[in-house]
Amino acid sequence: MAIILVRAASPGLSDAVRDIHHGSLQCSPSLLKRRAPPRMLCSLRYACLGLGLDPPRTSAVVSSEQKVYDVVLRQAALLKRQLRTPVIGVRPQDMEMPRSGLKEAYHRCGEICEEYAKTFYLGTLLMTEERRRAIWAIYVWCRRTDELVDGPNANYITPTALDRWEKRLEDLFAGRPYDMLDAALSDTISRFPIDIQPFRDMIEGMRSDLKKARYKNFDELYMYCYYVAGTVGLMSVPVMGIAPESKATTESVYSAALALGIANQLTNILRDVGEDARRGRVYLPQDELAQAGLSDEDIFSGVVTNRWRKFMKQQITRARMFFEEAERGVTELSQASRWPVWASLLLYRQILDEIEANDYNNFTKRAYVGKGKKLLALPVAYGKSLLLPWSLRNRQKKQGKQDDDEVRVDRK
Numbered sequence: 001m002a003i004i005l006v007r008a009a010s011p012g013l014s015d016a017v018r019d020i021h022h023g024s025l026q027c028s029p030s031l032l033k034r035r036a037p038p039r040m041l042c043s044l045r046y047a048c049l050g051l052g053l054d055p056p057r058t059s060a061v062v063s064s065e066q067k068v069y070d071v072v073l074r075q076a077a078l079l080k081r082q083l084r085t086p087v088i089g090v091r092p093q094d095m096e097m098p099r100s101g102l103k104e105a106y107h108r109c110g111e112i113c114e115e116y117a118k119t120f121y122l123g124t125l126l127m128t129e130e131r132r133r134a135i136w137a138i139y140v141w142c143r144r145t146d147e148l149v150d151g152p153n154a155n156y157i158t159p160t161a162l163d164r165w166e167k168r169l170e171d172l173f174a175g176r177p178y179d180m181l182d183a184a185l186s187d188t189i190s191r192f193p194i195d196i197q198p199f200r201d202m203i204e205g206m207r208s209d210l211k212k213a214r215y216k217n218f219d220e221l222y223m224y225c226y227y228v229a230g231t232v233g234l235m236s237v238p239v240m241g242i243a244p245e246s247k248a249t250t251e252s253v254y255s256a257a258l259a260l261g262i263a264n265q266l267t268n269i270l271r272d273v274g275e276d277a278r279r280g281r282v283y284l285p286q287d288e289l290a291q292a293g294l295s296d297e298d299i300f301s302g303v304v305t306n307r308w309r310k311f312m313k314q315q316i317t318r319a320r321m322f323f324e325e326a327e328r329g330v331t332e333l334s335q336a337s338r339w340p341v342w343a344s345l346l347l348y349r350q351i352l353d354e355i356e357a358n359d360y361n362n363f364t365k366r367a368y369v370g371k372g373k374k375l376l377a378l379p380v381a382y383g384k385s386l387l388l389p390w391s392l393r394n395r396q397k398k399q400g401k402q403d404d405d406e407v408r409v410d411r412k
């Protein structure tokens with residue numbers, strides 16, 4: 001069944017699936033999941049949803065997913081290399097900021113983080129001090145970047161202003177921070193093997209926000225989600241650290257981090273449909289809207305119909321698939337980093353439940369996770385953070401199980 005759906009939804013994909021299974025398309029979805037390289041997973045799931053949507057084009061043009069996966073591979077290679085060799089770059093002592101100033105700078109980053117994202121801030125308190133401060137510094141840079149296009153001065157932001165922001169980014173990576181908040185990030189990148197690429201890509205996402213208000217298909221939307229949110233995952237992994245006992249590949253952890261960013265952004269988009277529409281923006285794939293018999297006008301008029309409910313159910317299912325993909329990766333992070341990540345995953349995912357609870361009225365009702373549920377997520381996240389890395393839990397039984405699957409496949 002899954003294979004038929006894969007074939008129908010993406011011819012390019014089914015070729016790849018065939019390669020994976022040595023020329024045979026007769027294999028179970030669970031086997032596919034385990035054999036497919038991480039870059040295939042979202043597409044496979046996407047395809048297996050059986051939404052009857054236009055396929056992401058994988059053969060003629062390089063898909064967004066493939067482009068982003070190339071970034072993942074580069075980041076993972078960098079992390080592996082830099083963990084083995086000392087980081088060559090700016091050392092704290094070479095920076096223009098005095099050490100006492102740095103302490104204050106990090107403190108301010110913590111305050112901003114607490115002000116904008118309280119629950120997440122609470123989650124970071126369990127991390128080691130160095131990691132927590134680094135995550136705050138990254139958070140603040142991301143928040144400021146977003147504020148450029150979404151904040152009170154957004155109307156005055158031009159591509160040139162974003163070019164200047166990028167120049168500032170390059171300067172802080174070279175140890176020449178412009179202000180105290182940049183100095184905190186400058187210090188962070190001197191302590192952790194963080195690459196500039198995801199930061200540049202986030203600015204690129206903001207650039208695209210200035211000029212683009214529609215997305216033809218999921219491929220285009222995926223790229224946007226990578227730029228503005230997947231990048232956060234890639235920036236964070238070198239700070240969060242991978243558990244020393246983890247047997248997962250660095251690439252798979254990065255892929256999970258990317259998936260979490262994408263899942264969060266898709267959720268953001270689904271929550272904010274009405275709000276975005278009032279700003280003339282529709283972040284939903286146009287081809288999927290059309291296939292559902294919907295248009296921009298339906299979104300602007302904001303009436304919840306059965307068509308809309310059906311469409312939203314599909315979109316929510318897809319966002320949940322990305323959350324699911326992220327889950328395994330969280331268990332591979334270093335123990336103290338897992339709690340805040342679990343907390344943010346559980347909280348964000350609950351927004352999808354709230355959209356359902358609002359009977360899919362995301363035009364005029366904001367899906368909101370109440371204080372009680374937010375507080376409850378913290379101990380649940382803590383409990384999950386104590387679990388062994390997934391790669392260890394399944395290690396011993398893996399070989400035997402794989403053999404079982406082979407037998408099942410052969411019998412089909």
Ligand SMILES: CC(C)=CCC/C(C)=C/CC/C(C)=C/CC/C(C)=C/[C@@H]1[C@@H](COP(=O)(O)OP(=O)(O)O)[C@]1(C)CC/C=C(\C)CC/C=C(\C)CCC=C(C)C
Pocket residue numbers: 120135138139140142143146150228229230232233234236237240253254256257258260261264265268269272326327329330333340341344
């Ligand atoms: C292996 C594994 C799973 C590792 C974890 C990797 C990890 C920490 C991933 C984090 C993913 C994450 C929190 C992504 C942020 C997604 C997001 C909400 C992006 C928003 C973009 C713009 O959207 P929009 O303008 O439509 O939305 P608003 O209306 O403005 O809300 C952002 C606002 C971009 C800016 C992002 C931030 C300010 C968040 C940055 C967060 C961190 C650096 C901390 C990440 C760490 C944890 C523990 C979650």
Ligand SMILES: [Mn+2]
Pocket residue numbers: 146147150
């Ligand atoms: Mn924003």
